[in-house]
Amino acid sequence: TEANQSNKYRKLHPSWKNVLNNCCLFSLSALQYGLSAVVSATKASAGLPQAGDEYDFYRSFPGFQEFCETAFADMENMVCLLMQHHGCRAHMRDHNKLTGLEERFDLVVDSNDVILEKVGILLDEADGVNRSQQPVMPAGFQPPKIVVSSWNRKGSDSKRGSETFRLLHAKNITRPQLKFKEKIDNSNTPFIPKIFIKPNAIKPLPSYFTNKQIRKERPEDLDVPAALADLIHQQRTQEHVEDMFAHPYQYELDHLTVPERMLSKPEPQMYKPMAETKCSFIDTLEDLVALNEKLCRLSEFAVDLEHHSYRSFLGITCLMQISTRDEDFIIDTLELRSEMYILNEAFTDPAVIKVFHGADSDIEWLQKDLGLYVVNLFDTHQASRALNLARHSLDHLLKFFCNVDSDKRYQLADWRIRPLPDEMFQYARADTHYLLYIYDCLRVQLLDFNHGQPGLLQSVWNKSRDISLKRYVKPIFTEESYLELQRKQKRSFNTQQLTAFRLLFAWRDKLARQEDESTGYVLPNHMMIKISEELPKEPQGIIACCNPVPPLVRQQVTELHLLVKEARDIPLLKAEIGAQQKKGLTPVKKPEVTLFGPHDTSRTSESDFPPFSPDELPVKQGMLFSDDEPGKDVDMEKMKGLVASAKITLFEVETKSKQGSLTAAQVKASQIIESFHNPFRMYLPSKDVHVNKNAKFDPSTKIYEISKRWKLQSTEQQQKEMEAKRKAREEAKELAKKVSEERNKAKQSYQESLQNVATVRQQAAESAKGGGKKRERVASEVGESTPKPSKKLMKSAEKPSKKDTAPKDDFKPFDYHQSDFKVFAGAKSKDSTQFDPNRQAYDPSKKHKNPKGPKSNSSAGNRSLSYLAGKSDRGFRHNWPKR
Numbered sequence: 001t002e003a004n005q006s007n008k009y010r011k012l013h014p015s016w017k018n019v020l021n022n023c024c025l026f027s028l029s030a031l032q033y034g035l036s037a038v039v040s041a042t043k044a045s046a047g048l049p050q051a052g053d054e055y056d057f058y059r060s061f062p063g064f065q066e067f068c069e070t071a072f073a074d075m076e077n078m079v080c081l082l083m084q085h086h087g088c089r090a091h092m093r094d095h096n097k098l099t100g101l102e103e104r105f106d107l108v109v110d111s112n113d114v115i116l117e118k119v120g121i122l123l124d125e126a127d128g129v130n131r132s133q134q135p136v137m138p139a140g141f142q143p144p145k146i147v148v149s150s151w152n153r154k155g156s157d158s159k160r161g162s163e164t165f166r167l168l169h170a171k172n173i174t175r176p177q178l179k180f181k182e183k184i185d186n187s188n189t190p191f192i193p194k195i196f197i198k199p200n201a202i203k204p205l206p207s208y209f210t211n212k213q214i215r216k217e218r219p220e221d222l223d224v225p226a227a228l229a230d231l232i233h234q235q236r237t238q239e240h241v242e243d244m245f246a247h248p249y250q251y252e253l254d255h256l257t258v259p260e261r262m263l264s265k266p267e268p269q270m271y272k273p274m275a276e277t278k279c280s281f282i283d284t285l286e287d288l289v290a291l292n293e294k295l296c297r298l299s300e301f302a303v304d305l306e307h308h309s310y311r312s313f314l315g316i317t318c319l320m321q322i323s324t325r326d327e328d329f330i331i332d333t334l335e336l337r338s339e340m341y342i343l344n345e346a347f348t349d350p351a352v353i354k355v356f357h358g359a360d361s362d363i364e365w366l367q368k369d370l371g372l373y374v375v376n377l378f379d380t381h382q383a384s385r386a387l388n389l390a391r392h393s394l395d396h397l398l399k400f401f402c403n404v405d406s407d408k409r410y411q412l413a414d415w416r417i418r419p420l421p422d423e424m425f426q427y428a429r430a431d432t433h434y435l436l437y438i439y440d441c442l443r444v445q446l447l448d449f450n451h452g453q454p455g456l457l458q459s460v461w462n463k464s465r466d467i468s469l470k471r472y473v474k475p476i477f478t479e480e481s482y483l484e485l486q487r488k489q490k491r492s493f494n495t496q497q498l499t500a501f502r503l504l505f506a507w508r509d510k511l512a513r514q515e516d517e518s519t520g521y522v523l524p525n526h527m528m529i530k531i532s533e534e535l536p537k538e539p540q541g542i543i544a545c546c547n548p549v550p551p552l553v554r555q556q557v558t559e560l561h562l563l564v565k566e567a568r569d570i571p572l573l574k575a576e577i578g579a580q581q582k583k584g585l586t587p588v589k590k591p592e593v594t595l596f597g598p599h600d601t602s603r604t605s606e607s608d609f610p611p612f613s614p615d616e617l618p619v620k621q622g623m624l625f626s627d628d629e630p631g632k633d634v635d636m637e638k639m640k641g642l643v644a645s646a647k648i649t650l651f652e653v654e655t656k657s658k659q660g661s662l663t664a665a666q667v668k669a670s671q672i673i674e675s676f677h678n679p680f681r682m683y684l685p686s687k688d689v690h691v692n693k694n695a696k697f698d699p700s701t702k703i704y705e706i707s708k709r710w711k712l713q714s715t716e717q718q719q720k721e722m723e724a725k726r727k728a729r730e731e732a733k734e735l736a737k738k739v740s741e742e743r744n745k746a747k748q749s750y751q752e753s754l755q756n757v758a759t760v761r762q763q764a765a766e767s768a769k770g771g772g773k774k775r776e777r778v779a780s781e782v783g784e785s786t787p788k789p790s791k792k793l794m795k796s797a798e799k800p801s802k803k804d805t806a807p808k809d810d811f812k813p814f815d816y817h818q819s820d821f822k823v824f825a826g827a828k829s830k831d832s833t834q835f836d837p838n839r840q841a842y843d844p845s846k847k848h849k850n851p852k853g854p855k856s857n858s859s860a861g862n863r864s865l866s867y868l869a870g871k872s873d874r875g876f877r878h879n880w881p882k883r
């Protein structure tokens, strides 16, 4: 009764807290009211007596109980009504009272999902997205005025004008790739030039390109068994490797000289007003041929391209703009993709100058999609840089020389849209229309700037030629590709996170190639990082890391979930180690390590050691103190390459050899010196390890303790190994000489350490190998940065004579062999005749037209893919300079 009266208890059972929170759905008008109601309800429920605590006590009052039950029934009723209203399952009442609560809770959760999904749809609609409509067209072309896809929600950007154009990822554009005569090649193989005739050649095109048969030949076409076919194919292609990857116009470009007239001062020829200039749209072969003929007769023309890179793995060149002194042309490169090569006649004619602005990407796109090359290029961007103009973008040049205010908002339009909307058409046209006049002006300035001397102008021609020598390089996936991206992100991952990142990266790359989508479309970087960081336990958690959820992620969420699970299953280590393991496949020779501290892992990497073959490697694992005679230790010489000796030291003692001939004073002095022992030396396994003898046998010192423990440990190991060996060979060899035996052991333990490494790597890769080892270490111990001596071991170490004491696997003294040597274990000799993807690796630094580095994305707000604005690179492989 008391409970009933007290306001405090007229509240809800805690389990209803969530129910209430989740189920409150309100229309916009009710938002205010609903929100405050929810807030007070949440507050109230937080103040309730806790189940398992006070609650049970209060439950013993029948009045309280009764009240709770009525309140419960009321709420259940309300919730059911809500659920029914939304068309959800709602048979709450039928449930068993005992087991029912959980089920009911699930029902509520399900209903919430349904409701939230509806909310999402409604919000999308309010946002201007209509999921089932025709292609999105720009404003003015077709109502509605502002159209955005769900991938392209409006940002908080308040500039109306630009909003209108940030449409530009129309969902329902048919993929132009489908119409391409030659299918897109997303395979993980290097790009081979698309050229089979070479106009304006000084050096003829290699037979590989002219002979269609070789070029098109596939292993399966050969009329021999498959294995042999592969071999023959490989052999045949090997012969052509050099030609295949060379720039087809390398020779011509190398021998290109700028004619005198190009270095003299021109009279700038004013551009024709746009309105008075004819502009033709070219989408037939006939027109293209006519255009080519026209171009061949000119002394210069301006070129620009528009490209689309979101819904395609390698990107697609959608449009080519060409302007002559009197005419503009817009070429539909989607339609004429496989015919565009005929323009090579004009494009590679050294007598015809091709003017581009910022041609770096264009040169690559021309090769990649159209098989076009440029001989005699003038890049106005390079000229602007040589002149040290304030800014080097085309807008700036247009403003500066032509006083034209350009509008770069269409730059990121979806250039696949057909028919090409008029705004986009005009925009594209303006990109080249003024360029020849700008070219004139820039040449004048370059000469004036240099007091009439042609040096500066010449340097621009040279720079331009270098750009036209660029070769398109296809992104090649390697086992290490992910590290590059990871490094760029500057995140520190643990091994599980890094594994997840690696697996997701591989999944994304594969899917993107297969579906011909950009990696940014499949799974944007920031989402991939989020998933890797959070390692969600449930598929739902993966979805939660993505907003909005990319279609392919939603579709393959179970697949992704398995990958994340796989990553969770690997031992948790620090990130750096994981990264080292992955990339440490190619040891690099480094002559010397100047300072060496075995604990300083930051400085010791695989590259600190010269390469060696495992057979040559003597390893004295577990031997801190070598008791060998110096003379017998033949392997020590080889060790020197592996273990650096200190170059700066206080502890250089030269006493040993001449001990006999020393005076009493000298002996005393040397003993004093000896007492300054190098604290790190004890970690060095070599014979020149110097440890104070007294310290070594003085039970009060730390060294004594460690030395003893270590020695016992190694004795045990050795004994066990001996045992195994003896069994295997029976009585073949009774303990021969101690030296050879020692060496055997060393070798064996080294090999074992290799085995261990392999086991770990294999485990990570889930491949099966190395099962036959007798003594396997637990995977988690490998790579542990600071293994601690276990108490158990300390105990067992006290009874060294007991032969059958199993070595404790959980103890491992600091073992730099393992962390350092393992990198060699997997170092498979790469087939050097094979193509090396790293050589082709994309170098982002070369992309920047602006020497000051990537733009701090002043244009981010104008990006059409608003969900990534400023945050990620959208998976694009380019760092866009401002044009």
Ligand code: AMP
Residues within 6 Å of the ligand: 304, 305, 306, 307, 308, 309, 411, 412, 415, 431, 859, 880, 881, 882, 883
């Ligand atoms: P432009 O030479 O300025 O006409 O640019 C040619 C193509 O480069 C455009 O069609 C875009 O595909 C691409 N592009 C230019 N700037 C950017 C940028 N900031 N971000 C992404 N893509 C760009």
Ligand code: MN
Residues within 6 Å of the ligand: 304, 305, 357, 358, 362, 883
């Ligand atoms: Mn351009």
Ligand code: ZN
Residues within 6 Å of the ligand: 304, 305, 306, 428, 431
């Ligand atoms: Zn352009």
